[in-house]
Amino acid sequence: MSLISNSNINKKKNMNINPISEYVGEILRSAGWSVDRKVSTDLYQSYFRREGMSYFPDAIEILENFGGLKVNPPLNPDRVYATGEIEFDPIMADWTTEVIAWEKKMEEPLCCLGSIWGDNALLVLSEKGVFYSLSEVGVHNIADNLADALEVLIAATSKPSQVYKIEDLF
Structure with a gap:
């Protein structure tokens, strides 16, 4: 077992990182991830501001690493x-309207982290630290922390649970 990161994200809210399985760690490493990986998020933050989308430190820290x-x-x-492809790129995901609509419905800030399941859904993080998928069928709770979310999305050891159906948005 290894840890996702030694950063502050592990100590905040529901972001405490459980160990990820060796299976998930190996898949992440083969995709180019490492604990020390750090990329600029300037473009993402610029995009969020331009589109009027929410973003917050926990989401930015995840995007710095992934x-x-x-x-x-x-x-x-x-x-x-x-499972399906996970792409950690909120700009390529570009479901701005849907994120803002669900954010209003759920009455909490949501930050898009990218697309999941081959671009059939978005991966978003709530300001409370909950990972959700947004899709044409509704909103599903993936997990309450990053390590568990990665286990669900990569190892598919449990299914996300539906929170809202698409009809609930209208």
């Missing part, structure tokens, strides 16, 4: 659902 990564998880024999 921004630009594309992770293509293989099918885990122990999976409970089929």
Whole structure:
């Protein structure tokens, strides 16, 4: 087992990082990730400001560590659902209207981290530290911390639970 990061993100709210499995760690490393990875988030922050989207320190810290990564998880024999590509790039995801609409409905700031399941959904982080997927079927709770979210999205060891159906938005 290894830890995601030694940064402050581990100590905040629901962001405390549980150890990730060796399986998930290996897949992340093969995609180019490392604990020490750090990329500029200036473009992301500029995009969020220009589009009127929420962003906050926890989301920016995740994007500093994962921004630009594309992770293509293989099918885990122990999976409970089929995974798909994860792209940590909120600009490429470009579902601004949907994020802002769900943010109003859920009455909490949401920051887009990128696309998941082959661009069929967005990965967003709430200011409370909860990871959600937003898609054409609604909102699903993925996990309450980064390590668990990565386990769900990469190893598919548990399924996200639906919080809202798309009809709830209207």
